[in-house]
Amino acid sequence: MGKSMEFWDPIETMDRREFERLQLKRLNKTIEFSVKNSRYYKDNIPQGLRNLNSLEDISKLPMMDKDDIRKDQESKPFLGEMLCVPEDDVVYISTSSGSTGMPTASPFTKKDFDVWIDYEARQFYSSGLRKSDRYCHALNLSLFVGGPCVLGAQRIGALSIHAGTMPSERLIKVIEHFRPNFIWTTPSYAWYLGETADKMGFDPAASSIKNIFVAGEPGGSIENTRKRIENLWDAKVFDYYGISDIFGSCAGECVDQNGLHVAEDHMIVEVVDTKTGEHVSEGEKGEMLLTTINKWARPLIRFRTGDIVTYETERCSCGRTSMRLMGIHGRIDDMLIIKGVNVMPSAIEAIIRSHPSLTGEYRIIVDREDHLDRVVVETEHTKKFAGNLSNLEEELKNEIRSKLGISTKVVIYDEETLPRATHKAKRLIDNRKDVWK
Numbered sequence: 001m002g003k004s005m006e007f008w009d010p011i012e013t014m015d016r017r018e019f020e021r022l023q024l025k026r027l028n029k030t031i032e033f034s035v036k037n038s039r040y041y042k043d044n045i046p047q048g049l050r051n052l053n054s055l056e057d058i059s060k061l062p063m064m065d066k067d068d069i070r071k072d073q074e075s076k077p078f079l080g081e082m083l084c085v086p087e088d089d090v091v092y093i094s095t096s097s098g099s100t101g102m103p104t105a106s107p108f109t110k111k112d113f114d115v116w117i118d119y120e121a122r123q124f125y126s127s128g129l130r131k132s133d134r135y136c137h138a139l140n141l142s143l144f145v146g147g148p149c150v151l152g153a154q155r156i157g158a159l160s161i162h163a164g165t166m167p168s169e170r171l172i173k174v175i176e177h178f179r180p181n182f183i184w185t186t187p188s189y190a191w192y193l194g195e196t197a198d199k200m201g202f203d204p205a206a207s208s209i210k211n212i213f214v215a216g217e218p219g220g221s222i223e224n225t226r227k228r229i230e231n232l233w234d235a236k237v238f239d240y241y242g243i244s245d246i247f248g249s250c251a252g253e254c255v256d257q258n259g260l261h262v263a264e265d266h267m268i269v270e271v272v273d274t275k276t277g278e279h280v281s282e283g284e285k286g287e288m289l290l291t292t293i294n295k296w297a298r299p300l301i302r303f304r305t306g307d308i309v310t311y312e313t314e315r316c317s318c319g320r321t322s323m324r325l326m327g328i329h330g331r332i333d334d335m336l337i338i339k340g341v342n343v344m345p346s347a348i349e350a351i352i353r354s355h356p357s358l359t360g361e362y363r364i365i366v367d368r369e370d371h372l373d374r375v376v377v378e379t380e381h382t383k384k385f386a387g388n389l390s391n392l393e394e395e396l397k398n399e400i401r402s403k404l405g406i407s408t409k410v411v412i413y414d415e416e417t418l419p420r421a422t423h424k425a426k427r428l429i430d431n432r433k434d435v436w437k
């Protein structure tokens with residue numbers, strides 16, 4: 001049986017119909033609470049939609065996005081009119097990472113924080129973390145919502161190393177000395193760290209690390225990226241998903257690794273067509289909307305995450321009944337429209353990382369010349385590569401054309417020409433103006 005059928009919380013295996021009744025109850029409570037305690041929601045939620053009869057009716061409520069939060073907090077600093085509790089009851093804030101403009105704050109009450117950490121423990125437990133393990137938390141600890149997730153590992157009783165984002169050489173020493181068997185980083189960083197370790201004469205595959213949690217980028221959902229990180233470290237990679245406006249990790253893979261189980265007792269997931277806003281079917285790609293149903297400092301209702309996902313609701317082989325995200329395919333903002341064809345950079349990444357002659361590093365540069373989109377894909381060959389470079393460039397170009405339907409120019413450099421990513425990689429450079437408007 002192993003770790004597959006062990007659960008942190010009985011709610012994880014609750015019958016789906018019963019679960020949906022719980023969600024509806026919590027949704028109505030959230031709406032009632034928000035309208036009563038926040039000017040913003042009072043103004044935005046119509047009278048007739050304040051007590052819903054079914055979960056499907058959620059689609060009648062208005063959507064909101066990051067910009068709404070930013071405007072709200074700018075007009076009424078610093079927590080805005082979405083705040084539903086007295087400021088005195090807020091015990092923790094995280095801020096959004098890496099976005100442009102003013103950082104927005106996500107507030108938590110003491111209870112919000114406590115149930116969140118219990119959820120993090122549940123997720124870590126589902127990925128196999130136990131009291132006897134050692135866990136290294138190598139995510140930013142400063143104002144970043146991924147920071148406190150480490151307390152979830154501590155709640156399980158695992159020895160928890162609050163490493164944060166220390167210099168890589170030092171982190172490798174920490175791994176060497178304290179011998180954690182679990183670590184959490186971004187996928188780019190897991191790769192970079194492995195390469196750095198190698199250069200320091202420390203073989204990552206021979207290290208104590210056997211399980212790597214990754215989040216923050218699509219990498220963990222891209223088969224070829226995952227495999228290369230797994231080979232580099234001789235470890236298993238588990239994909240996690242988090243969002244700064246809600247809480248750290250909201251979904252993650254169990255030991256059976258059939259997609260990312262969502263914390264559905266904390267949030268309702270909708271997946272919609274980006275153009276029409278209509279719900280898409282299971283297996284189809286769409287933008288994920290999240291509605292919090294167990295976070296009270298600042299509930300979010302139909303929040304547009306900007307993340308493109310697919311989902312399934314069938315019970316997982318591990319016994320858990322929650323909806324699973326079957327892939328985080330990237331951000332809407334990163335979706336390229338090349339001569340009318342939609343292309344996710346993650347699809348180009350998948351092709352590049354299937355080639356053993358390439359290092360896996362890449363950059364996509366888009367320009368518009370004479371009203372035409374031109375895409376240059378830059379990558380690198382490995383030191384061992386001894387073949388004909390222009391043939392390889394041609395091969396890659398043809399593969400991208402046949403799989404994605406776009407023509408590109410492919411340039412292959414020597415190993416270590418392209419800049420190395422540390423935390424969140426900037427691999428897409430779009431020099432066209434106003435293409436997203």
Ligand SMILES: [Zn+2]
Pocket residue numbers: 254255256257258261316317318319320
């Ligand atoms: Zn599962």
